[in-house]
Amino acid sequence: MRLAPLVVAVALGAGLMGAYVALGGTSYEPTPVADPCEPRPERPGDGSGERVELVLLAAADETACALGVSREDLVLALRSVDDLDALAQEEGRSRDELEQALRDGLERAVDEAEQDGLIGDRTAGVLGFAAERFPLGLLLSALRGASSFLN
Amino acid sequence: MGTRGRRGLVGLGIGLALADSSVVTLALPEILRRFDIEIPTVAWVLTSYNLVLALAAVPAAYAARRFPVSAFVVGTLVFAGASLLCGLATTFPLLVTGRCIQAVGGALLVCAALDLLTEVEGTDARAVRTWASAGIVGAALGPAAGGILTQTLGWESIFLVQAPLALVTLAAVRRLRNRPAPEPPGRPALSANLALLLVSGALTAALFLLVLLLVDGWRVPPAAAGLIVTVMPLAAIASGSHARRIGSSAVRAATGAILVAGGLAALGFLPGSGWGWTLVPQLLVGAGLGLALAALTERALEGRSPQAVHGGWTIAARHAGVVLGLLLLTPIFTTALDRNEDRALRAGAAAVIDSEIPPLDKLAVAQDVLALVRSADREVPDVREAFDDKPDEPAYAVLEETLVSELDRAVTAAFSRPFLLAAALALLGLVPIALSRRQVSV
Numbered sequence: 309m310r311l312a313p314l315v316v317a318v319a320l321g322a323g324l325m326g327a328y329v330a331l332g333g334t335s336y337e338p339t340p341v342a343d344p345c346e347p348r349p350e351r352p353g354d355g356s357g358e359r360v361e362l363v364l365l366a367a368a369d370e371t372a373c374a375l376g377v378s379r380e381d382l383v384l385a386l387r388s389v390d391d392l393d394a395l396a397q398e399e400g401r402s403r404d405e406l407e408q409a410l411r412d413g414l415e416r417a418v419d420e421a422e423q424d425g426l427i428g429d430r431t432a433g434v435l436g437f438a439a440e441r442f443p444l445g446l447l448l449s450a451l452r453g454a455s456s457f458l459n
Numbered sequence: 460m461g462t463r464g465r466r467g468l469v470g471l472g473i474g475l476a477l478a479d480s481s482v483v484t485l486a487l488p489e490i491l492r493r494f495d496i497e498i499p500t501v502a503w504v505l506t507s508y509n510l511v512l513a514l515a516a517v518p519a520a521y522a523a524r525r526f527p528v529s530a531f532v533v534g535t536l537v538f539a540g541a542s543l544l545c546g547l548a549t550t551f552p553l554l555v556t557g558r559c560i561q562a563v564g565g566a567l568l569v570c571a572a573l574d575l576l577t578e579v580e581g582t583d584a585r586a587v588r589t590w591a592s593a594g595i596v597g598a599a600l601g602p603a604a605g606g607i608l609t610q611t612l613g614w615e616s617i618f619l620v621q622a623p624l625a626l627v628t629l630a631a632v633r634r635l636r637n638r639p640a641p642e643p644p645g646r647p648a649l650s651a652n653l654a655l656l657l658v659s660g661a662l663t664a665a666l667f668l669l670v671l672l673l674v675d676g677w678r679v680p681p682a683a684a685g686l687i688v689t690v691m692p693l694a695a696i697a698s699g700s701h702a703r704r705i706g707s708s709a710v711r712a713a714t715g716a717i718l719v720a721g722g723l724a725a726l727g728f729l730p731g732s733g734w735g736w737t738l739v740p741q742l743l744v745g746a747g748l749g750l751a752l753a754a755l756t757e758r759a760l761e762g763r764s765p766q767a768v769h770g771g772w773t774i775a776a777r778h779a780g781v782v783l784g785l786l787l788l789t790p791i792f793t794t795a796l797d798r799n800e801d802r803a804l805r806a807g808a809a810a811v812i813d814s815e816i817p818p819l820d821k822l823a824v825a826q827d828v829l830a831l832v833r834s835a836d837r838e839v840p841d842v843r844e845a846f847d848d849k850p851d852e853p854a855y856a857v858l859e860e861t862l863v864s865e866l867d868r869a870v871t872a873a874f875s876r877p878f879l880l881a882a883a884l885a886l887l888g889l890v891p892i893a894l895s896r897r898q899v900s901v
Contacts, residue, residue, distance in 0.1 A: 313705045313714040317747075321721015324739055325728060333728030337872035338799060338806040338865050361818040380808035387829075 344372035344379040356431075363421045363435065364414075371413030375399060375406065386448055407444050414439035465579045466589060468631035469572045472535060473590060474597030475625055476565035480509050480781055481598055484670045485606030485681045486614035493614070494551040498793050505667065506785045507555045511562035513778035519566035520771020524644070527574035527767065528632050534567025539625040546618035557618075566774065568625075569594070573770040575632065583766055590770065591756040592699060599692030599748060602670050606685025644768040650895030651712075651759035652776035657888035658716055658751050659780030664723060664788055664881030665691065665744045668874055669737060671792075676839055676870035677732055687734050687741075694745025699753055708754040708761070712892045715751025718743045720885035727878035732867035751888070752777070758895060784884065788877040795873040803869035804832065807842075810861040815854040824849070828862065839870055 342348065348369070351362065365379075372379040377399060385395035389403075396406045415436060422432040438447060483490070483504050491501040523530040538561055545557035572593075576586035608616045666688070673684040698715075705711045722743030729736050756773050763769045811825045827845035834840070846859045 310706055310710060313710055314717065317714045317717035317721065320743060321717055321724065324721055324725040324743060328725050328728040328730050328736075331730035333725075333730040336730050336732075336868055337875075338802040338869045339809070341805050341809045357818050365812065378805060380805040380812070383812060384804065384808055 341378045344369040367414040367417035465631045468628045470593035472628035473593040476569045477594040478597040478601035481601035481666045482605040484602045486609040489614045508558045508562045509778040509781040511559045513775045515566035516771045516774035520570040520768045523571035523767040524765045527571045530567045530571035534564045537564030539622040542618045542621040546615045570771045574767045591753045603685040603689040606681040610682035647772040648759040650891040654888045654891040655755045655776040656780035659777040660784035661881045661885035663781045663784030690741040691745035694742045695749035698746035698749035708758045711750045711754035715747040716888045718747030720882040723882035727875045792877045799869040799873045806865040814858040
């Protein structure tokens with residue numbers, strides 16, 4: 309009887325904590341980003357802008373998977389050459405390695421999109437040329453504004 | 460002046476001095492902006508007061524034992540003067556200096572108040588109950604009062620209002636004379652004071668972190684946040700008034716510590732970001748606060764003399780606990796906040812990339828959001844601003860809500876570990892409580 313308050317306190321504390329855990333308390337945190345090496349759900353590509361966007365997102369996945377980073381970290385690093393350098397340093401790679409991975413990823417994604425009929429020869433040619441020949445700074449600018457650049 | 464009047468005024472003095480350990484909690488975001496400093500630095504407005512109070516309490520208690528009336532008068536005058544200095548401080552070091560002086564005055568005032576209350580109440584037991592209750596109510600009401608004053612009159616008003624209120628309490632000692640305690644002080648109650656230290660450390664989390672979460676994390680206005688955290692002192696007062704039915708002081712102390720731990724653990728597992736989720740945990744923490752602090756103070760003073768000196772030890776233990784909580788939890792919290800900022804940025808980037816808005820607008824939204832994050836400079840940005848000039852279409856509304864939700868999730872999750880650590884501190888308090896029970900039984 310003397311210890312009844314202790315039992316009630318334990319029941320109240322554990323009960324409330326259990327209820328909050330059951331309501332999702334352990335998973336209420338930022339949504340984890342998807343693995344770039346895993347296929348993503350299909351998205352419709354109606355207009356030419358959307359189709360080019362799908363190619364670029366596929367390229368981002370290919371590159372991120374090859375580098376072992378998330379697609380989001382890579383996209384955030386595409387803001388500038390400096391951001392790309394910072395990502396290279398974080399991942400213990402050289403800028404040349406990152407640049408090559410970016411060009412390879414874009415080329416693979418363009419080839420696949422062309423094979424799947426998502427983009428035509430002309431668009432594939434322009435994207436392929438950019439991937440292979442553009443200096444890095446210009447390639448990043450082109451990727452950031454690709455839709456308007458190609459439309 | 461009658462007993463009730465003196466009791467009220469002395470209680471007001473105790474409440475003011477102990478409220479100061481938490482009164483500026485809701486003003487911290489404003490102070491941070493005013494002096495352009497970072498979270499670990501601004502925490503020194505709280506840490507300095509509690510640290511000096513912890514260090515000064517026992518020497519102040521020895522002084523109060525010899526000259527209780529003089530110590531109360533000097534303590535009150537120093538406290539009032541330093542409050543003015545804090546309110547008028549133009550630099551952060553000056554504010555912290557003012558807080559240190561305030562704490563010295565507060566230590567003298569609070570320790571002397573216990574001896575004065577013994578004279579006013581007639582018995583040690585009643586004096587201890589009044590003294591402990593005034594302290595708990597003051598400490599628990601502090602954040603709410605501070606929040607309301609900060610929003611209505613600015614953070615400086617917290618200190619400027621305290622000065623005249625403190626001076627009013629001097630009327631309580633009119634016609635009272637110094638009556639030095641004759642007996643030499645005995646050893647302090649180690650177990651009860653150690654338990655006080657640990658439970659107080661845990662309570663810091665309840666007050667400091669919860670207020671930061673509400674105001675800085677969930678963007679609740681300070682006055683509203685002040686009202687929300689009033690649940691805790693109300694629960695503390697309610698549980699304190701029924702405490703004596705619960706049984707021995709050891710059982711009350713242990714029950715209180717468990718309730719505090721349960722409430723804090725629930726705050727560590729919040730399933731959403733609305734303030735409503737904090738209400739039930741606050742009820743538990745408040746009820747635990749009312750039970751544990753009063754019972755442990757009683758145990759620390761029970762049968763010990765002189766009261767002022769042992770009261771000084773309890774003040775030292777409580778405020779050392781607050782300092783321990785602040786020093787332990789602040790770096791853990793700021794590290795978690797930095798880590799979650801990166802996670803939120805990634806989740807936000809994914810939300811923008813996968814959204815249904817036109818591809819070209821994704822770049823514009825992403826740039827606007829990133830600009831807000833950068834300009835926020837360690838504060839939580841209001842991402843809704845990035846959508847002010849965007850079309851009124853469902854795709855934009857969905858993206859806006861997703862980004863706000865990711866931010867809320869990141870901020871709320873950053874507080875999880877510090878709350879859980881604080882719950883562990885409260886549970887650790889059960890060890891000395893159990894030991895002190897055994898000592899009493901033996």
